Amino acid sequence: MVKKPLIRLENVWKIYQLGKVELTVLKGVNLEIAPGSFVSILGPSGSGKSTLLNIIGLLDIPTKGKVFLEGLDTLKFSEDKRAQIRGQKIGFIFQQFNLLSHLTALGNVAMPMIFQGVSEKERKERAGSLISSVGLKERILHRPTELSGGEQQRIAIARSLANNPEVVIADEPTGNLDSVTGKKIMEILIKLHKEENKTIIVVTHDPHIADYSEKIINLKDGRVIKDHLAREEILWQKKK
Numbered sequence: 001m002v003k004k005p006l007i008r009l010e011n012v013w014k015i016y017q018l019g020k021v022e023l024t025v026l027k028g029v030n031l032e033i034a035p036g037s038f039v040s041i042l043g044p045s046g047s048g049k050s051t052l053l054n055i056i057g058l059l060d061i062p063t064k065g066k067v068f069l070e071g072l073d074t075l076k077f078s079e080d081k082r083a084q085i086r087g088q089k090i091g092f093i094f095q096q097f098n099l100l101s102h103l104t105a106l107g108n109v110a111m112p113m114i115f116q117g118v119s120e121k122e123r124k125e126r127a128g129s130l131i132s133s134v135g136l137k138e139r140i141l142h143r144p145t146e147l148s149g150g151e152q153q154r155i156a157i158a159r160s161l162a163n164n165p166e167v168v169i170a171d172e173p174t175g176n177l178d179s180v181t182g183k184k185i186m187e188i189l190i191k192l193h194k195e196e197n198k199t200i201i202v203v204t205h206d207p208h209i210a211d212y213s214e215k216i217i218n219l220k221d222g223r224v225i226k227d228h229l230a231r232e233e234i235l236w237q238k239k240k
Contacts, residue, residue, distance in 0.1 A: 004071065005032035006167065006199055007056060012065035014051050014222075025051045026062070027222040035166070038193045038200045040210035040230070043219035049203045050171060052219065056201065057090050057169045058082045087115055091160030095172035097152040099144040105131055105155045106140050112162040130158035134188060150181035157188055167199045168192065174209060186212050 014026040025048045033039050033056075043049050054060040055067060058074055067074045069089070074082065099108045109127035118126070131140050134154040144152055153173060160168050170189065174182030190212060192198045202209060210216050211230060218226040 004035075005068070006035040006037075006070060007031075007033040008068040009056070010066040010068070012052075012055060012062040012067065014048070014055065014060075015063040025222050026055070029065070029219075029222075029224055031217055031224060031227060033199065033201065035199055036193075036197045037215060038190070038213045039202070039215045039217060040213040041201065041203045041217045041219055042205070042207065042210045044205055047219045048222040049205070049219055053169060053171055053201070053203045057092060057167075058086050087112065088163055089166050091163070091165040091168045093153070093156050093160050093168065093170040093173050095175040097144070097149075097156045097176075099152055099155060099159075101144050104141045104143055105136065105147070105158075108144070108155055109159045109162055112159060116163055127158070127162065130161055131155065134158050148181075149177050150184065153177060153181075153185050154188065157185070157192075161192070165198075167201065169201045169203070171203045172205070173202065174204075174206070182209070 009029055009031050012026055012029040013024065016023045016025065029052060041049055041052060051060070055062055058067075058069070061067075061075060069085065074085070077085070100111065103111065106124065106127050109130055110123040113123045113126065128137075128140060131137060134157055136151060136154055136158075139147060139151060139155075144155075147155065168189070173189070174185050177185065186209065189200050189202070193200045200213075202213060204210055213230050216226075216228055216230050217224055218228075
């Protein structure tokens with residue numbers, strides 16, 4: 001049975017007004033992302049990847065077009081409703097980690113739960129469990145400046161899972177890491193996908209990172225130029 005898309009974009013445009021000049025970043029983007037899938041949005045710098053990520057993650061709204069989440073037209077939601085859905089259903093991982101320097105690893109991971117009204121006791125227990133799950137139990141009371149880049153990204157992954165979201169969106173998650181550490185980060189994302197059935201969306205310019213995914217959406221100059229199964233998935237399909 002074909003799954004209904006978890007996320008669907010219809011003819012999405014994003015146009016910025018810079019004085020008297022219009023900058024068109026997205027041009028009629030159509031795409032579907034199935035629940036429980038691992039998708040990479042692949043494209044060079046300036047292709048519109050981050051803008052597309054912000055629209056998929058309900059951080060921004062398109063100039064034209066529609067964005068559906070679980071079949072609901074998100075453009076009909078108020079900003080408060082959009083923020084509530086982001087907090088409950090979507091976890092974000094950023095290239096720059098975006099950890100709060102004055103908080104410990106535990107405090108950073110617990111932070112998103114505050115906005116969902118989770119009790120302090122439950123916040124600490126869940127944050128501790130998530131930090132252990134990414135292999136950093138011994139770093140639980142360290143601050144970001146006391147962690148390596150790879151450790152900070154693992155804490156960022158744990159933070160993205162704080163409210164048990166259905167979707168995890170990662171923007172160039174290995175961009176500031178060496179290849180060995182980057183591979184470990186991708187292995188954590190694959191584990192989340194396979195063992196917890198999370199929908200993973202990775203935005204990247206690196207084809208090697210995209211190879212981890214089941215589906216690749218190629219973006220160029222604000223348009224989807226190709227939407228296809230990843231190499232391993234294609235080979236698997238041929239063997240069936």
